[in-house]
Amino acid sequence: xxxxxxTFASGVLASVPIALGYFxxxxxxxxxxxxxxxxxxxxxxxxxxxxxxxxxxxxLALLSGGVALPVAAFTLIAMNLRHVLYxxxxxxxxxxxxxxxxxxxxxxxxxxxxxxxxxGELARGRRFSEPFMFGLxxxxxxxxxxxxxxxxxxxxxxxxxxxxxxxxxxxxxPALFLALLLSILTRAAVPVIxxxxxxxxxxTLAVSGTAGILAGMVAGAVAGVVRK
Amino acid sequence: MRVEVLAxxxxxxxxxxxxxxxxxxxxxxxxRAGGAMARFLAATGPAAIATLVxxxxxxxxxTARLPLVAGVLAVLGLWVWRRSVVLATLGGAVAYGAxxxxxx
Numbered sequence: 038x039x040x041x042x043x044t045f046a047s048g049v050l051a052s053v054p055i056a057l058g059y060f061x062x063x064x065x066x067x068x069x070x071x072x073x074x075x076x077x078x079x080x081x082x083x084x085x086x087x088x089x090x091x092x093x094x095x096x097l098a099l100l101s102g103g104v105a106l107p108v109a110a111f112t113l114i115a116m117n118l119r120h121v122l123y124x125x126x127x128x129x130x131x132x133x134x135x136x137x138x139x140x141x142x143x144x145x146x147x148x149x150x151x152x153x154x155x156x157g158e159l160a161r162g163r164r165f166s167e168p169f170m171f172g173l174x175x176x177x178x179x180x181x182x183x184x185x186x187x188x189x190x191x192x193x194x195x196x197x198x199x200x201x202x203x204x205x206x207x208x209x210x211p212a213l214f215l216a217l218l219l220s221i222l223t224r225a226a227v228p229v230i231x232x233x234x235x236x237x238x239x240x241t242l243a244v245s246g247t248a249g250i251l252a253g254m255v256a257g258a259v260a261g262v263v264r265k
Numbered sequence: 266m267r268v269e270v271l272a273x274x275x276x277x278x279x280x281x282x283x284x285x286x287x288x289x290x291x292x293x294x295x296x297r298a299g300g301a302m303a304r305f306l307a308a309t310g311p312a313a314i315a316t317l318v319x320x321x322x323x324x325x326x327x328t329a330r331l332p333l334v335a336g337v338l339a340v341l342g343l344w345v346w347r348r349s350v351v352l353a354t355l356g357g358a359v360a361y362g363a364x365x366x367x368x369x
Contacts, residue, residue, distance in 0.1 A: 053351055057354065075270070082271060082274050087277050087281060088281065089277075096273060106272065110273055114277055114280040117277070119313065120284040121284045121288055122313065123285065124285060125288045125306050126307070130310065141286055144285045144286035144289050147286075153313070157350070201366035204366075205359060205362025205363075206358065206362075207325075208333075208336045211322050211325065211336070212336060212339075212354045213350070214321055215341075216340055218314045219341070226308075230312070233315040237316045241323055246324075250320050253312065254316050257312020257313075257316065258312045261307060262301050
């Protein structure tokens with residue numbers, strides 16, 4: 038089998054599906070922000086500094102609703118707690134001796150989708166490399182920030198005349214997650230996936246969407262420990 | 266630029282950075298291969314992605330279901346056909362939008 042490239046450029050290339058998914062969602066975020074009364078600069082700052090999609094949408098609702106700043110911060114931080122697991126899980130998949138000297142730079146880009154894509158690449162035989170991770174992250178980050186700016190400039194109601202386009206864009210992220218899941222699917226992972234799915238539904242119905250996400254991830258990972 | 270927006274962004278952004286980089290810097294989860302922590306971390310990836318699939322599809326279950334069925338089938342079909350994440354993602358979104366436009 039020929040070795041697949043692990044350069045910065047190959048990382049950027051691998052980020053294309055993520056960028057294609059991110060740009061329209063970030064566009065929708067920019068539109069939603071201006072619709073909610075935020076300035077273009079504020080929408081840009083939220084994407085540049087927070088860089089976590091779902092919690093950015095929630096930040097709009099919390100700030101518009103006049104929720105106290107510490108409460109809003111705590112809610113958003115709790116929502117992103119799942120990211121704690123991604124770094125160690127990725128480094129475990131990368132194997133012993135995998136470089137991490139420049140992780141201070143590429144780890145910032147370790148979102149749900151970048152983590153999923155990196156894992157998929159490793160599962161398909163690509164060797165771990167920091168330049169690749171940096172390229173993967175920068176492509177996704179660039180699409181997120183630029184999509185936000187374009188959405189904020191287009192302004193609230195930009196997609197009102199195109200409901201089918203808006204609907205299709207709304208399905209982009211679920212489609213990306215499903216494709217990523219298919220890309221890492223193995224027979225051994227099936228029980229873990231089943232447990233995670235059931236726990237997510239149960240947690241969401243019983244408590245909230247955020248609780249469902251945490252329940253799914255933890256229950257699925259625990260299922261991996263129990264199942265030898 | 267309102268100060269409270271910037272303050273919230275900085276606090277949440279710093280926490281995100283700590284969550285993403287901190288565990289790598291601290292070399293968390295490094296230990297015996299095949300140990301409980303190793304199996305936990307190996308299962309985290311599939312568990313996280315499966316969770317995100319379900320969490321992102323659940324809110325769409327209550328509205329138009331035909332576009333959702335079309336979108337999911339398109340992703341599955343394109344993946345089986347080409348093994349391409351890009352094509353499956355784009356095809357799924359196009360199928361969803363097309364069936365939505367047809368009044369599904």
